[in-house]
Amino acid sequence: MDSTPNGKMIVPDEGTISPVRIFLNFTLLFVGTYWAILVPAFLIARMGYRRYASPLRSIPGPFLASCTRLWKIRSTIGENTHWEHIDLHRKYGPVVRIGPNEVSFSSPHVARNLLSAGKRFYKTDFYSVFPPPENPDIFTEIREQVHAMKKKVANVPYSMAAMRQLSPFIDDTIEFLVSRMGGFCTDPTTVSKEGAPFIGKKPQPILDLGDWLHYFAFDVLGEIAFGRSFGFLAAGVDKENAIRTIDNSQKYNGIIGQIPELDVFLRRNPICKYIPALDPANNLITRIAKEEMAKRRPFEIEREGKGAGGDGREDLMASLIKGHLKDPQKFHEGDIFAVAHGAIFAGSDSTASTMQSFFWLTLTAPRVYAALKAEIDAAVASGAIPAAGNIEWTQSQGLPYFQACLKEAMRLRPAVGLNITRYAPAPDGVEIDGRHYPAGTRLAVNGWVLHRDQAVFGSDAEFFRPERWLDDEENARVMERYMFQFGGGAHVCIGRNLALLEINKVCPRLLRDFDFQLVNPTREIKAKATFFVVQEGLQVYISRRDAGL
Numbered sequence: 001m002d003s004t005p006n007g008k009m010i011v012p013d014e015g016t017i018s019p020v021r022i023f024l025n026f027t028l029l030f031v032g033t034y035w036a037i038l039v040p041a042f043l044i045a046r047m048g049y050r051r052y053a054s055p056l057r058s059i060p061g062p063f064l065a066s067c068t069r070l071w072k073i074r075s076t077i078g079e080n081t082h083w084e085h086i087d088l089h090r091k092y093g094p095v096v097r098i099g100p101n102e103v104s105f106s107s108p109h110v111a112r113n114l115l116s117a118g119k120r121f122y123k124t125d126f127y128s129v130f131p132p133p134e135n136p137d138i139f140t141e142i143r144e145q146v147h148a149m150k151k152k153v154a155n156v157p158y159s160m161a162a163m164r165q166l167s168p169f170i171d172d173t174i175e176f177l178v179s180r181m182g183g184f185c186t187d188p189t190t191v192s193k194e195g196a197p198f199i200g201k202k203p204q205p206i207l208d209l210g211d212w213l214h215y216f217a218f219d220v221l222g223e224i225a226f227g228r229s230f231g232f233l234a235a236g237v238d239k240e241n242a243i244r245t246i247d248n249s250q251k252y253n254g255i256i257g258q259i260p261e262l263d264v265f266l267r268r269n270p271i272c273k274y275i276p277a278l279d280p281a282n283n284l285i286t287r288i289a290k291e292e293m294a295k296r297r298p299f300e301i302e303r304e305g306k307g308a309g310g311d312g313r314e315d316l317m318a319s320l321i322k323g324h325l326k327d328p329q330k331f332h333e334g335d336i337f338a339v340a341h342g343a344i345f346a347g348s349d350s351t352a353s354t355m356q357s358f359f360w361l362t363l364t365a366p367r368v369y370a371a372l373k374a375e376i377d378a379a380v381a382s383g384a385i386p387a388a389g390n391i392e393w394t395q396s397q398g399l400p401y402f403q404a405c406l407k408e409a410m411r412l413r414p415a416v417g418l419n420i421t422r423y424a425p426a427p428d429g430v431e432i433d434g435r436h437y438p439a440g441t442r443l444a445v446n447g448w449v450l451h452r453d454q455a456v457f458g459s460d461a462e463f464f465r466p467e468r469w470l471d472d473e474e475n476a477r478v479m480e481r482y483m484f485q486f487g488g489g490a491h492v493c494i495g496r497n498l499a500l501l502e503i504n505k506v507c508p509r510l511l512r513d514f515d516f517q518l519v520n521p522t523r524e525i526k527a528k529a530t531f532f533v534v535q536e537g538l539q540v541y542i543s544r545r546d547a548g549l
């Protein structure tokens, strides 16, 4: 206690010190002194609560996953989610708790229900980090009603009929790919019969088929979306590192999609705009998309069918502009850019990855590769497919073994490697296989797991055996119903017609025109799950062949 100059003691008026203040002071002092114990204690209590007080508490799974999202973040950073989930279901069974509020299912029957239209299993906030957040495209739009409106407009240019009209531009790109690949062919005068990699003094050129298929997929999308190629095949390299930048951005989406609340501090942080390397607007693909938007103004030119894109063709952007002009309230101007630009992100890695899987699985199975070549040779000999030039969609439909190999590749190595996740519907939640999941529970499925279900695909579901699609028609129909490489329901892939058209034209053509030999037949290609499975290491030696002659 203080004293006054005259020596009298100052007695504090107890009534003027608020008890709240005393409590706050005490709390601050306490926390300040013991924070090193209190913070971990709080976190442990929170983890324990999430682990044991949750309605999901009896579902098996990794302990850490049941208490914190860190387990999923770690799994996504590791880029190995696809294989990890296969192991997880082997260990814990058909239903696994992979997050405090998230469950993964291995049953294709559950997946069919979960992804069906009209059942009100809506997309989670995982998708909200995928750009552009200010104007979501078909893939990133999580407001279901708005999504349905946008998809209705975009479905028109994505129909198979519309895609087949653009087929000549795919043909030109295939022609160019084939001519570029010709530069990697072994010189026949220097090759030994055994096809040894080094002949005489001249090393046999190595073709990174994975890279070239990637360039091809991008250039096709440039033609389809904007009426012009991105020029990857011409350059023969990843121009301006555009593909790598997109892959890195997908990796970011995959990881931050697990903790979307962090996005505002990272990519959505306005500071990014001032750092050129971090501003997505500087990416080659985005620049081209913007240039094309600018070129097509005023939009009325497209309505008159003149095709401001340059050569009068109705590319995706032209068609979206028409959709906007028809109903600007439902399909805004910003949607034109978002949907056309988004197509490149959604359609490039996915299509490339599918073709890479097809070639990898086929070339590592000599019996399959030989049977495939025999089918193509026979088709050429009979005139079912031409001996030179491009192959039409209808012609490749007449190659049953090729179709079986493609389905088998999409079954064993689907292009999406992360989970597809939906919320249990509000307000009542949902019952699945006798267990109730409250509204808002995250329900996840992964194609890599679903497509290995032995009840649907057979006891040898682990193995690449294209014949399973040809053994029994009825069985093939059942298997087809439980394939999820393109997702399902209201969110089924809008670009699947385009992807299948491309693949059905280019793969048989390459098999007809070239012989392939893997450089490292025993080395597994790298398959990194960001959202799509990005693959590396599909290196081959090639030589020309005269199929069917």
Ligand code: HEM
Pocket (backbone or CB within 6 Å): 138, 139, 140, 151, 342, 343, 344, 346, 347, 348, 350, 351, 354, 414, 415, 416, 420, 421, 484, 485, 486, 487, 488, 490, 491, 492, 493, 494, 495, 496, 498, 499, 500
């Ligand atoms: C073989 C190639 C492809 C595969 C395997 C594939 C796979 C998928 C999958 C699994 C989904 C559902 C994702 C989910 O629900 O979370 C999806 C959606 C989507 N895909 Fe594809 N895709 C391919 C090619 C393409 C192409 C070429 C485009 C566009 C040009 C495209 C555009 C989209 C869009 C916009 C969505 C969102 C659909 C919606 O939510 O309504 N995809 N794709």
